[in-house]
Amino acid sequence: MQEALLSISISADYSGKPGVLRDLRLEMAPGEILGLVGESGSGKSTLALSILRLLDLKGGKTSGSVRLNGRELMELSEAEMRAIRGRDIGLVLQSPMSSLNPALKIGTQMHEAWRAHRPGSRKECTPRFLDLLRSLNLDVDEKFLKRKPAQLSVGQAQRVLIAIAVLHKPPLLLADECTSALDLITQKEVLNIFRQLSQEMGTGILFISHDLLAVSSLCHRIAILRHGELVEVGPTHEILSRPVHPYTRELVSALPVLNALTIDSSI
Numbered sequence: 001m002q003e004a005l006l007s008i009s010i011s012a013d014y015s016g017k018p019g020v021l022r023d024l025r026l027e028m029a030p031g032e033i034l035g036l037v038g039e040s041g042s043g044k045s046t047l048a049l050s051i052l053r054l055l056d057l058k059g060g061k062t063s064g065s066v067r068l069n070g071r072e073l074m075e076l077s078e079a080e081m082r083a084i085r086g087r088d089i090g091l092v093l094q095s096p097m098s099s100l101n102p103a104l105k106i107g108t109q110m111h112e113a114w115r116a117h118r119p120g121s122r123k124e125c126t127p128r129f130l131d132l133l134r135s136l137n138l139d140v141d142e143k144f145l146k147r148k149p150a151q152l153s154v155g156q157a158q159r160v161l162i163a164i165a166v167l168h169k170p171p172l173l174l175a176d177e178c179t180s181a182l183d184l185i186t187q188k189e190v191l192n193i194f195r196q197l198s199q200e201m202g203t204g205i206l207f208i209s210h211d212l213l214a215v216s217s218l219c220h221r222i223a224i225l226r227h228g229e230l231v232e233v234g235p236t237h238e239i240l241s242r243p244v245h246p247y248t249r250e251l252v253s254a255l256p257v258l259n260a261l262t263i264d265s266s267i
């Protein structure tokens with residue numbers, strides 16, 4: 001059997017709020033797009049931060065095991081984790097404008113992300129940055145790299161953030177509600193970019209969202225999180241056509257398009 005890209009078995013608490021994730025077990029295959037769906041407060045972002053071992057920044061604590069390509073991350077030193085973040089695990093967050101540094105040019109931010117893990121002058125890196133941005137459907141030239149975030153549209157900024165997150169071709173990308181702030185057309189384009197990353201670069205993507213419709217159109221499998229516990233995990237078509245848990249049934253029945261399909265097919 002192919003070795004798992006990611007294998008998790010964790011619990012997480014915040015001070016004053018225990019049991020935010022309870023014995024959560026999950027596996028992802030290389031190149032797989034796994035959707036993590038759950039209502040606000042169910043623990044989705046806590047899971048992403050736990051994988052990156054960053055929960056202590058929010059006053060939380062993760063216990064258990066997080067294995068990336070067979071390597072136990074929970075046993076690594078902080079210096080070893082810093083080498084993993086950004087190089088082996090990329091992160092894209094919801095709000096591109098607050099994730100980018102408003103004071104720095106796009107080219108500078110890309111170069112800083114590059115230099116965090118590999119050597120290379122700004123001049124040497126420029127063609128690579130432009131190629132990557134173009135592969136993400138941005139029609140750019142060198143002048144684009146001199147712009148600051150405020151001079152970009154939200155959709156452009158989100159693509160720049162994705163470019164930064166995949167600069168080092170990480171095998172795992174965590175995308176936390178990163179299409180929620182986008183209009184529908186831009187959202188569709190970003191979902192296409194994720195499909196492309198999974199197919200062409202073999203990137204495994206944990207796509208976190210409360211939007212079951214977006215998740216259904218993108219993901220190979222779906223995991224449903226409720227109050228810190230996974231209540232159901234399965235291939236997308238099975239979750240949609242045969243949801244077992246009452247909460248999953250409720251989520252699926254709230255999908256307008258599927259409702260229409262169900263009505264059509266019953267005629």
Ligand SMILES: Nc1ncnc2c1ncn2[C@@H]1O[C@H](COP(=O)(O)OP(=O)(O)OP(=O)(O)O)[C@@H](O)[C@H]1O
Nearest residue numbers: 014017020039040041042043044045046047058059
């Ligand atoms: N720093 C913190 N201290 C205490 N409790 C926290 C902290 N951060 C989050 N929580 C609580 O932990 C639970 C899970 O939060 P989390 O941010 O993981 O949810 P989420 O599923 O990502 O929600 P959303 O969809 O709104 O982003 C929530 O009940 C939240 O109130």
Ligand SMILES: [Mg+2]
Nearest residue numbers: 044045046177
């Ligand atoms: Mg969240």
